Amino acid sequence: MPASPAALEALRTELVALLGERGVSADQKTRERASVDEATMSPILSEQLPLGLADLVASPSSADAIAATLQAAVRLGVPVTTRGKGTGNYGQGIPLHGGLVLDTSRARAVVEVGDGWITAEAGATMVALEQAAAAEGQQLWMYPSTAQSTIGGFLSGGSGGTGSISHGSNWEGFVTALDIALPGESELVHVEGDEAQPFVHTYGTAGVIARATVRLEPLQDWRAVYATFPTFERALTAVRTLRDTTPAPRLVSADRAEVAAKLPKDAGIDPTLASLRGIVDAAVLDESIELIEAAGGTVLDVREGLQQTTRVSMLSYNHPIWWLKRNTPDTEWFHVEVGGEALIDRIAEVEAVYPGAMLHIEAAHVGPIGMLTAPYTGAEDVYAGYPLLRDLGVRVHSPHQYYVDHGVEELVALKQQTDPQGLLNPGHVIDPSLVLSGGSTASAQPVVPGFGK
Template sequence: MTDTDYTALEAALVDLLGPRGVSSDLRQRERASVDGARMSPIIAELLPLGVADLVAFPTTAAEIAAVVAVAARFGAPITPRGKGTGNYGQAIPMAGGLVIDTSRARTVLGVDGDTITADAGAPMTALEQAARAAGKQLWMYPSTVHTTIGGFLAGGSGGTGTIAHGSNDMGFVVALDVATPVSDGALVHVEGDEAQRYVHNYGTAGIIARATVRVEDLQDWRGLYASFDDFRGALSVLRALGDLHPAPRLVSADTPHIAAQLPPDDAVPPGRSSLRMIADVRTVEEATALIEGAGGRIEDVREGPTVSAAISVLSYNHPIEWLQKSEPGVYFHVEVSGDALIDRIDEVHAVYPGGLLHIEAGHTVPIGMLAGVYESPEAVYAGIAALNELGVGVHNPHQWNVDFRLPQTVELARETDPRGLLNPGKLNPEYAGPTKGAIR
């Protein structure tokens, strides 16, 4: 990369976006240079990994493409950013340069049949609301419901609310409009398999400016809260609840210790294992029978348009985040999957000191987050190998390199970003870290 004249770049961006559309203020630059990396003690020990020289705030998909073109003309590193909540270093500008904060590009263009289209910064809640108004719902609904659609797709998330459809590699994305350093300010429209090439690659081959994703007919959801004397009780019904038809949007369970760290709620009683479920109203009676037949009790059944959001924010890595906040500096986690999470839970818990599992019913097998007391990176990696031996798939969140379709992304970036301007430091072809059995 060449040396960049950031004073001149800032002036050019002001001409494009206006004075409120770009900032060189240190506080703004620092705010735009952090993400969820502190959830990883391994990465947290290395912070700060980089600070932006400038931050741009485009408000439309077209402006995102125009900003990429201006930055490329100046030879500046370009790191895209949504809300920065779901990444572990992937949204940090390791080479400095320009951060493009896409969160102001919030337009939802609307529903068309079984799809919905929105600019990259539109929150998933806005897409869900627009879909609901048209009698539809998103195929999947993330644990961070205020995340942006662009960040959700470009980041590492597989999504919750995916029991019926699988991860966002399984047909959720219909089409994308992307901006690259070689597209000269134009949006490049890609569909199907071609669009999938830009998913999960952290903007290293192209920046998602607009997305078209699948919706389906709206269902009448209920938020079902249950509890058990112990975690084994919750585990005993998890697969059966996930197999109900119509499929739940989410089935999520925690040990009593993790449940005790969640926000206070009468439906999550202290000293008991908590199970939370977004269930189709047609299955509530059957779910109740399964839970009570396994010795559990129903704490509450809630309805209304906010029920999915309220339960989703207590899923995926969020219970572990509450655990880390309650006992700072103690816990780390890895993403896990497989039937061993139920069938060999004692062995799974024993892999790490203080092992605690958050579990969810997945599309094909249970998925979850395994927390343990942090000792060292070496202990984390040794535990990943031990989990693999137990038949547990593990995705390692304690690194920032693209680890999904890495060779294909490297090849794509040679075409779309030959100067390596996009999110430098995140696309290392030699990377071979401990990430066997990814859960996506």
Template sequence: MSALGAIDTTRIDALRVELVDILGEAAVATDDARLERASVDGSGMSPLIKELLPLGRAQILAMPSSAEQIVATVAAAVRHGVPVTPRGKGTGNYGQGIPMNGGLVLDTSKARRVIEVGDGWIEAEAGAVMWMLEQTANKAGQQLWMYPSTAQSTVGGFVSGGSGGTGSIANGMIHQGFVKAVEVVHATGEAAAVRVEGDDAVPYLHNYGTAGIITTVRVALEPLQPWRAVLASFDAYEDVVQLMKPLASLTPTPRLVSGDRAEIAACLPAELGIPAGRASLRAILDESTVEEATRMIEAAGGRVDDVREGAQHTVKLSMNSYNHPIEWLQKTAPVPYFHVEVLGDALVDRLDEVQAVYPGGMLHIEAQRGRPIGMLAAPYESAADVLAGFDRLAALGVSTHNPHQWAVDFEPERTAALAAVTDPQGLLNPGKLGATVHAHTGTQM
């Protein structure tokens, strides 16, 4: 098996026969159209990765409809020595879901059953959509600790590839108590499901399935709150940035506080009602804090343009946070843009210097527990220019994460040690663990 290679067709054909017997004819595909769709994700958002595409192509696609079928599918692939690349909704932006060694793409999105809702937790199959889990929790008087900005992502995809999201201001990242338990299937022996709980589950998070394919997930819930979508605007973006920490300190803690310069805000969907030519601040606040937040916004020179009640409005704010404003910018700008994920107090204290690291740089900012985070976007010239900016950002006290590479960068040594035991043949999402990619990775956030 070589990098970006493919498995001989004899093994693929034999695997197909077995998978059809396990899953049924309709759940197994080898036609070009579906294989092409299963071999791409959202990595086109990175102009650096886009220059390298295609990076791999599936030879067979399986769509199991239950956790048990996921286990059986992985077991079959292991018996035939065929690589397995797991896939949820394919919304990842860094190439994590590209089958770089060909083989099998395992689409988990059909395995979406909610198994049980308890006091403080909900458990579901890997393909369950995060927004569906949120709605299910709401009916039980609870809410998710957090959900990704792409609310239609699957829970398996979120905990395998994500870091945090809406709700992280209060509850941190996915590895900080959000995940209560996972069931995973290893690429060993008969590839049976293994349940791991608490801290033992953490090594299986944010590693793209390289140490085990997640079949079910139990995540944390908390009591339901009366959220409001608050939309405010300012003449100056600097005033938005200065409010990140004060708003994040409200009690109860906001679920989201997000801000953009007028140039980026102008690219966002019109239904948000953002006034033209003004910097935007968008927040999901507990109803009890709206009055205090309004006072803070007005004192900083801004105005509250609207306060909206209902989940349909709060999820819209979520769907236009984190990297989504940069995606809207990319769709409308006449030149290609790239972005770098950034973290640190310097985003507030040294805003002009941070934006000046790249010519034409513009910062999208988010309140976060501890320190603000953001997406620094600028017109794309070359990969070398992008990577050279990392050192300049570090000199300003800014931590960076490089979204233009696909290697596991959260505890990679720990993941490699675990995968040596759980995946001795290197069949699980090969090319993502211990890879040398594009040039180098950024500093882990």
């Protein structure tokens, strides 16, 4: 699978002519930066690093240039791993077989905003899309917790975030159309509706998202709400009641005091108490405050404006775990992505699965989801907890693997059509027969299908 030195040099020469000297690099530091993502969030994956190193990095500045770059690599038999900003994936963006890293983050044009939709190139950031939509009195259905993520990266590797309480994952109607770069196709291939969905959350293994059209809705008047609770259990009650307000919140997150103490200092976060942060519609702000107080909480602050709601988003999903890891360097932490009402109803039993475990929780349309984190003692201990969690009624997704684990059979069939040479992000798709009952694989890396990142 690795490309020959002659093929790599030929590709470098062709890409310089196509993209200019600044558009392609064989510099060691550039290649190293383009070959890492958030795999270090997993101690299991960290033990395996480095997993791969790019031979070349290309940075096309338009959707059409993305397609031309891909064609040049495929024609010379060079593997291609597509990259946004590398902020959210756990190894899925690492070039396991070297070759070319196709960095789409310079193709950042917001093409058009329409009534209920927005079109942008793959490198446009989610916050740029949100700002463009707001200027037209609209808002994105959803965006990831890292608002500076690119739309291409979010659609290829993420699954949900702020707004998911109402709209679910990014493969549940968020995407209306894609322009895909495919091996052997000189121009972008336009797909809409159901034909676009198979390319979502597949890490660029079947095609490269160069341009996307996603759904908007009428702009709402949001408020960032910060509250504290004497116990985490009371915060959980508020998570459940807040999600059922109408209009629904855009986000509700909560953490134990031990995690809240590691978050960035903020007047809205008391490091000695459990913390809840929410993004609620101004129309139900008073009702939301009443629900928080009824659960035993105290509202510390209410803030207005996109900058403030974005800040709340940046303290959701795996971000609190990132801050916990950063601010307790003497402890190595792992986390498991979990979901289900048992996270509220049976919290003591859930956290007891792992010694020292703490739950970060999010309200979601499918019931609460969260990150269960604990001190790391070894991979076998982590995996041994999965069946115990399922016995409690908890959905489990393992972030400690770098394969596509959503719709694997459908992806393999699609990839046989679009990428018969197997040059798109090789090593990140496994044989569906390796997925065993109970959500593990025959390899060393468990895959738990059915619960996306």
